[in-house]
Amino acid sequence: MFRIGIIGCGNMGEALIKGFIEKGGVRSTDIIVSDIDPERVKQIVNRYNVAGTESNRKVVDLSQLIILAVKPKDIENTLEPLKDLFDEGKIVVSVLAGVKIERIKNILGKDIPVVRVMPNTPAVIGEGAVGISFDPVIDQEKRKEIKDLFSSVGLAIVVEESLMDAVTGLSGSGPAYVFTFIDALAQGGVKCGLSYREALDLAVQTVLGSAMLIKETGEHPSVLRDRVTSPGGTTIYGLHELEKGSLRDTVINAVESATKRSKELSE
Numbered sequence: 001m002f003r004i005g006i007i008g009c010g011n012m013g014e015a016l017i018k019g020f021i022e023k024g025g026v027r028s029t030d031i032i033v034s035d036i037d038p039e040r041v042k043q044i045v046n047r048y049n050v051a052g053t054e055s056n057r058k059v060v061d062l063s064q065l066i067i068l069a070v071k072p073k074d075i076e077n078t079l080e081p082l083k084d085l086f087d088e089g090k091i092v093v094s095v096l097a098g099v100k101i102e103r104i105k106n107i108l109g110k111d112i113p114v115v116r117v118m119p120n121t122p123a124v125i126g127e128g129a130v131g132i133s134f135d136p137v138i139d140q141e142k143r144k145e146i147k148d149l150f151s152s153v154g155l156a157i158v159v160e161e162s163l164m165d166a167v168t169g170l171s172g173s174g175p176a177y178v179f180t181f182i183d184a185l186a187q188g189g190v191k192c193g194l195s196y197r198e199a200l201d202l203a204v205q206t207v208l209g210s211a212m213l214i215k216e217t218g219e220h221p222s223v224l225r226d227r228v229t230s231p232g233g234t235t236i237y238g239l240h241e242l243e244k245g246s247l248r249d250t251v252i253n254a255v256e257s258a259t260k261r262s263k264e265l266s267e
C-alpha cells in the first residue's frame, strides 16, 4: 500500500510531489503517481523516485490518500471509471478549483470522505499557502494527519467550504499576481537604468523582505508602509502613482474576479 496516491502530474501535482518529498519529509516510497501522459509519469518517477503507473485504477487501489490534481474539466472522466475502487479507509483529496465535495461524492456515488485543498505553487519549495476544507465525516485524527501533511509544504489553514473559492482567488491564483507585480517592479528599474537582472534581484528581495517583515513583526501593512514613507521624500511620489493607477482597486478586483471564476467552475 502507498500512503499517498496522486492522479495528475502537472504543475500542481508535481509541486506537491516535490514539496512533500523535499520539504515535507514524505518518503518517495510512500507515493505512487499516475497521469494520462505516460511520458509525464516517467519524468516524475525519474525525478523523485516515486512509484509511477499509467493506471489511475492502480493508484486508487494501492493508496490510502488519493490526491486528485487534474483540471476541473477532467474530473468526471477521471473519477467515473474509478468509483468501484473507493472503499473503506480511502480518502479523496481534491485540489481542483471550484469542484465541491458534494460533486465528488455524487460522481463516486458513495459517502467516501473527501477533503478539498487549495494549495499554490510555492508549495514546491515548502512555502505554499494552503486552504483546507474537510468533509464533516472525517474524524479529528485524520484531519490532523492531512493538515500536518499540507503544513509540511507551507501555511495550511482550515476554512469552511463556502470560503474555498475566496482562498482560490486569493492564494491559489495569488502567485501569478505577485509574479506580475515583481516583473513590473523590475521593469520600472530597467526604465530607470538598471539591468533587468539587477532590477529583478532587487524586486524579488524587496517583496520577499517586505512579506517577511509583516510575518515576523505582526504589524499591519499600513504601519510598515508609513515607516518607509518619509515626508516629502521619494516613496510618497511612488505611492501617489499607484493610487492614480488604482492599484488597490485593481488588486481587489483581481481576487474577486478569480473567486467568481472559481464559483463558476463549480456550477
Ligand SMILES: NC(=O)C1=CN([C@@H]2O[C@H](COP(=O)(O)OP(=O)(O)OC[C@H]3O[C@@H](n4cnc5c(N)ncnc54)[C@H](OP(=O)(O)O)[C@@H]3O)[C@@H](O)[C@H]2O)C=CC1
Pocket (backbone or CB within 6 Å): 007, 008, 009, 010, 011, 012, 013, 034, 035, 036, 037, 040, 056, 069, 070, 071, 072, 074, 077, 078, 095, 096, 097, 118, 119, 120, 121, 172, 173
Ligand atoms: N497550477 C496551480 O497553481 C494550481 C492548480 N490547482 C488545481 O490543480 C489542478 C491541476 O492544475 P495544473 O497542475 O495547473 O494542471 P495541469 O494541466 O498542469 O496538470 C493536470 C495533469 O493531469 C493530467 N490529466 C488529465 N486528465 C487525466 C486523467 N484522466 N488521469 C490522469 N491524469 C490526467 C493532465 O494531462 P493533459 O495535460 O494531457 O490533459 C496534466 O498532466 C487543477 O484542478 C487546478 O485547479 C490548484 C491550485 C494551484
Ligand SMILES: O=C(O)[C@@H]1CCC=N1
Pocket (backbone or CB within 6 Å): 097, 168, 172, 173
Ligand atoms: O488557474 C487556475 O485555475 C488554478 C487554480 C488556482 C491556481 N491555478
